[in-house]
Amino acid sequence: MSCQRLKNWFNERYDFEGLRSFSRHKLVPVHKYGILYYTGGLTLFLFALQFITGMVLAFYYVPFYEQAHKSIIEIVTKLNMGWFFRSVHHWGAQLAIGVLFVHVFGTLLVKAYRKPREIIWITGFILLAISIFFGLSGYFLLWDERAFAAVRVATGGAGNLPVIGGFIKSFLRGGIDVTGETLVRFYAFHVCVLPLFTIFLIGLHVLLVQYHGMSVPVSVEKDIKKHEPFFPNVLYKDFIIWLIALVVVVTISVLFPPEIGKKADPLAAPPENIKPEWYFLFLFQTLKLFPGDIMGLNGEMIAIILISIAILFFLLIPFFDRKSARGEKSPVFTWIGIFYTAYFVIMTVIGFLT
Amino acid sequence: MKNVLMLAIKTINNVIKCLMISMPLLFLNVMAVGAEEKIEVFPQAPYDRFIIYQALIIFWIGIIGLIVILKMKLKELERIQDMGIDREEKDIPFLD
Numbered sequence: 492m493s494c495q496r497l498k499n500w501f502n503e504r505y506d507f508e509g510l511r512s513f514s515r516h517k518l519v520p521v522h523k524y525g526i527l528y529y530t531g532g533l534t535l536f537l538f539a540l541q542f543i544t545g546m547v548l549a550f551y552y553v554p555f556y557e558q559a560h561k562s563i564i565e566i567v568t569k570l571n572m573g574w575f576f577r578s579v580h581h582w583g584a585q586l587a588i589g590v591l592f593v594h595v596f597g598t599l600l601v602k603a604y605r606k607p608r609e610i611i612w613i614t615g616f617i618l619l620a621i622s623i624f625f626g627l628s629g630y631f632l633l634w635d636e637r638a639f640a641a642v643r644v645a646t647g648g649a650g651n652l653p654v655i656g657g658f659i660k661s662f663l664r665g666g667i668d669v670t671g672e673t674l675v676r677f678y679a680f681h682v683c684v685l686p687l688f689t690i691f692l693i694g695l696h697v698l699l700v701q702y703h704g705m706s707v708p709v710s711v712e713k714d715i716k717k718h719e720p721f722f723p724n725v726l727y728k729d730f731i732i733w734l735i736a737l738v739v740v741v742t743i744s745v746l747f748p749p750e751i752g753k754k755a756d757p758l759a760a761p762p763e764n765i766k767p768e769w770y771f772l773f774l775f776q777t778l779k780l781f782p783g784d785i786m787g788l789n790g791e792m793i794a795i796i797l798i799s800i801a802i803l804f805f806l807l808i809p810f811f812d813r814k815s816a817r818g819e820k821s822p823v824f825t826w827i828g829i830f831y832t833a834y835f836v837i838m839t840v841i842g843f844l845t
Numbered sequence: 846m847k848n849v850l851m852l853a854i855k856t857i858n859n860v861i862k863c864l865m866i867s868m869p870l871l872f873l874n875v876m877a878v879g880a881e882e883k884i885e886v887f888p889q890a891p892y893d894r895f896i897i898y899q900a901l902i903i904f905w906i907g908i909i910g911l912i913v914i915l916k917m918k919l920k921e922l923e924r925i926q927d928m929g930i931d932r933e934e935k936d937i938p939f940l941d
Contacts, residue, residue, distance in 0.1 A: 564884055567884065567885075567886050568884070568885060568886075574886055574887060574888070577886075578886075720926075723919075723922060724919065724922060724923070724926075727915050727918060727919045727922070728919070730915055731912050731915050731916065734908050734911055734912055734915075735908075735912070737908065738904070738905060738908045741901070741904060742901065742905075745897060745898075745901050748886040748887045749886065750884070750886060751884045751886060
């Protein structure tokens with residue numbers, strides 16, 4: 492079947508002309524914050540990379556506590572290119588979460604969440620939460636002593652939430668403590684539950700972005716003079732950025748393959764100077780700020796409640812920022828955005844250096 | 846009694862000797878276990894390493910080439926768009 496005949500075959504059955512017309516007429520405004528438009532596409536690309544490398548690793552990983560650690564060693568040492576796929580999966584995850592944070596904080600600072608894009612913001616926020624849980628569950632699959640201790644601390648922290656904390660903790664752990672049951676549960680989350688939610692939410696997120704069009708910051712709204720077509724101009728630029736990201740991930744993966752720690756022993760004491768993954772460091776540092784006892788109450792519980800309130804406020808920002816919704820400048824929320832971004836960056840750096 | 850005492854001293858002596866011999870062995874064994882913990886996460890053979898670094902350089906060249914092609918294509922597109930010859934005219938007559 493020739494290419495033209497194949498095209499005709501599809502065109503007779505599906506409305507490709509409508510799709511072509513839509514892509515031809517989709518325009519992207521050109522302004523000084525335009526670089527932020529590419530962070531979403533880059534995150535999507537890195538997620539796709541994670542899906543591909545994750546699928547390859549899932550063929551050989553054994554999600555059983557006695558074999559999990561050994562299976563990773565075998566992937567890295569015995570399989571052809573196994574070390575490479577594991578390394579790309581590891582560094583791709585770090586970069587994906589990093590770019591996702593840039594995307595979220597960029598959206599916050601230029602107030603792209605404002606009316607009518609509240610649901611885009613909410614789906615993006617849920618995707619961020621899912622990505623962090625992806626990171627935690629993937630880290631635990633290593634079944635080494637550091638990952639074991641990190642999950643014990645993280646699930647224990649969630650258990651400090653009043654009313655629902657106990658339920659969340661036992662639901663995540665699959666029991667009272669972190670055991671082999673937790674490994675099976677985290678594996679199910681990592682390869683089945685979270686990917687399904689991610690695909691659905693990414694689909695909804697991208698669909699809504701297409702429906703509403705690209706958001707323009709209030710400060711530059713009046714100065715927009717030029718638009719460029721999404722297809723092919725912006726798509727080509729997207730491709731260039733994706734290729735750069737790919738070469739960065741591959742190079743880091745080859746030069747700095749991640750280490751494998753000692754096999755986890757549930758009965759052993761946690762290793763000293765344990766630190767969580769970098770995207771948890773701001774929470775880790777915040778918890779350190781609180782004393783163990785505040786006026787007779789559990790300090791950690793108070794910290795968790797305050798952090799939860801801050802995160803809830805972050806999620807509901809589009810509904811509080813009424814001025815932006817009316818298309819007016821709202822400096823208060825700009826400062827709130829700067830505060831959130833600066834707090835995250837500073838606490839992460841302090842956590843990394845101490 | 847004297848014999849029993851002598852036997853006890855001899856036994857203790859033997860135990861100490863055994864410990865003195867086994868302690869360095871035990872220590873060496875612990876060191877060996879410690880050395881085993883370091884898992885090689887990257888191929889160690891020089892030939893494998895050479896192939897990997899060579900492949901990385903070829904990958905870099907390929908990606909740079911692709912970026913250059915995309916850049917050239919983009920530049921050409923922008924030139925055509927600036928000239929305005931990419932726009933479809935209304936009521937354009939069909940040639941066939």
